[in-house]
Amino acid sequence: MPDIAGPGQGSDPDKASVARMYDAMLGGQHNFAIDREAVAAFSAIDPQVRTLARANRAFLGRAVRFLAAAGVRQFIDLGSGIPTQGNVHEVAQSASPGARVVYVDNDPVAVAHSGSLLADNPDAAIVDADIRRPADILAAPQVRKLIDFEQPVAVLMNAILHFVSPEEDPAGIVTAFRDAVPVGSWLAMSHGTNQDRPDTAAAVGQLYRARAASPVTPRSHDEILGLFDGFDLAEPGLVHVPLWRPDPDDVIPDNPTDYWVYVGVGRKNA
Numbered sequence: 001m002p003d004i005a006g007p008g009q010g011s012d013p014d015k016a017s018v019a020r021m022y023d024a025m026l027g028g029q030h031n032f033a034i035d036r037e038a039v040a041a042f043s044a045i046d047p048q049v050r051t052l053a054r055a056n057r058a059f060l061g062r063a064v065r066f067l068a069a070a071g072v073r074q075f076i077d078l079g080s081g082i083p084t085q086g087n088v089h090e091v092a093q094s095a096s097p098g099a100r101v102v103y104v105d106n107d108p109v110a111v112a113h114s115g116s117l118l119a120d121n122p123d124a125a126i127v128d129a130d131i132r133r134p135a136d137i138l139a140a141p142q143v144r145k146l147i148d149f150e151q152p153v154a155v156l157m158n159a160i161l162h163f164v165s166p167e168e169d170p171a172g173i174v175t176a177f178r179d180a181v182p183v184g185s186w187l188a189m190s191h192g193t194n195q196d197r198p199d200t201a202a203a204v205g206q207l208y209r210a211r212a213a214s215p216v217t218p219r220s221h222d223e224i225l226g227l228f229d230g231f232d233l234a235e236p237g238l239v240h241v242p243l244w245r246p247d248p249d250d251v252i253p254d255n256p257t258d259y260w261v262y263v264g265v266g267r268k269n270a
Contacts, residue, residue, distance in 0.1 A: 014034075015211065015212055015213040016034050016035045016037070016212045016213065017031075017035060017107050017109065017212070017213055018107075018163065018208075018212055018213070018214050019081045019082050019105065019107035019109065019110045020032060020035040020107070020109060021035045021038055021039050021042075021212065022053060022081055022082070023035075023081070023082045023084065025039055025050050025053035025054075026050075026053055026057065026084055027050075028082060028084055030109055038207070038211040041207055042204065042207060045200060045203045045204055046200055046204070048258065052241075052259055052260075052261065055241045055242050055259055055261075056158065056159055056190055056241055056261055056263075057084070059158070059190055059241050059244055059263050060086070060088070060158045060188075060190075061086045061091050062245055063156070063158075063188040063244075063263075063265050064088055064091040064092050064095075064154075064188075065091060065095055066234070066245060066265060067092075067186055067188065067265070068091075068092055068095035068096045068099065069095070070186070071152065072099075072154045072185075072186060073092075073096055073098070073099045073100065073151070073152075074099070074100050074101075074146070074147050074148065074151060074152065074153045074154065075088055075089075075092055075100070075101045075102070075153070075154045075156060076101075076102050076104065076137075076143070076147065076153060076154070076155050076156065076177070077101065077102070077103045077104065077156040078104045078137075078155065078156060078157050078160055079104065079131055079157070079158070079159070079160030080103035080110065080114065081105060081107070081110050082109060082110045082113055082114075083110075083113050083114055083117045087117075088101050088103070088156065089101040089103075089118070089121065089124040093123065093124075099123065100124070100146040101123065101124040101125075101146075102124070102125050102127060102140075102142055102143050102146050102147060103124070103126045103127065104126075104127045104129050104131065104137055105127075105128070105129075106128055106129060106130050111126055111128045114126035123146065125142035125146060126142070127140045127142050127143060131157075131173060132164065132168050132173065134176035134177055134180075135176070138176075138177075149180060149181060149182065150182060151182070152182060152184045152185045152186065153181040153182075153186075154185065154186040154187075154188060155177045155178075155181065155185070155186070155187050155188070156188045156189075157174070157187065157188070157189045157190075157191075158188065158189070159190045159191065159192065159261070161173070161174075161189065161191055162191050162192040162216050162217055162218055162219065163214040163216060163217075164217070165215065165217050166217065170227060171226065171227055171229070174187070174227050174228075174229075175229075175230075178230050178231070178268060181268060183268050183269070183270060184267065184268060185267070185268045186231075186265060186267050187228065187265070187266050187268070188263075188264075188265045189224070189227065189228070189263065190241060190261050190262070190263040191218075191219060191224045191227070191261065191262055191263075192218040192219075192260060192261050193218050193219060193220060193224065193260050193261065193262050194218035194219065195260075196240075196258075196260050197257070197258075197260050201218040201260065204216065204218070205217070205218065218260075221238065221262060224238060225238050225264075228266045230268060230269060230270065231266025231267060231268055231269065232266055232267050232269045233264050233265070233266045234265045234266065234267065237264060238262050238263070238264040239256075239262065239264070240256040240257060240259050240260075240261065240262060240263075241259045241262070241263045242256055244264070244265075
């Protein structure tokens with residue numbers, strides 16, 4: 001399940017980290033042999049996993065540019081993972097100098113590298129926290145310093161909620177952040193689905209249970225759509241990852257369902 005750091009990760013040497021696995025999928029250097037072995041097993045299930053990871057990363061960039069063009073100047077990136085090219089603060093601050101970004105992750109490697117990268121950036125910070133405890137994130141000093149909750153905020157949940165089990169109440173997590181931000185704020189989300197390729201999704205779920213520190217729960221289109229309760233989806237709605245506002249030079253695949261991740265961006269309506 002591509003991207004970024006899921007909740008509940010630590011430094012268990014016998015388990016791959018989803019943050020480091022994603023780094024390996026993107027050709028990064030901040031990963032270990034156990035992570036690369038897990039990615040190799042993932043590739044045996046779905047040979048285009050690296051393509052899917054890149055597509056998911058590209059969606060994040062397009063979404064941030066869209067949100068910046070819509071006037072958003074504040075971003076909270078939940079499950080931000082290990083820094084790579086096209087980080088949220090780079091995209092947002094390029095589009096709008098002075099944009100403020102708070103990253104949130106609990107993978108030790110992701111937090112360490114983010115802290116180093118952001119050391120000289122007064123408008124960006126990293127919070128070491130678990131998405132399953134929204135109150136801790138919202139009360140974090142970095143958040144209180146950089147985010148003005150009287151102004152629109154973009155909450156980014158890029159490939160993070162499929163690492164939250166039903167028992168951990170993903171809808172409740174979204175609601176906590178939705179209720180914390182004012183009307184006119186935004187939610188951008190990507191989420192793995194079991195709807196188009198259920199056998200593949202089941203095999204990937206088994207892989208993450210066996211090899212990774214964070215199990216995965218892919219969901220149906222309707223289940224993912226339900227997570228946008230209280231948000232009005234921008235066009236084109238909740239769609240497969242390559243179909244969301246592609247750039248002019250992007251190649252649209254003949255079979256978008258091969259990219260078994262749904263994405264959407266919605267504006268808080270009340």
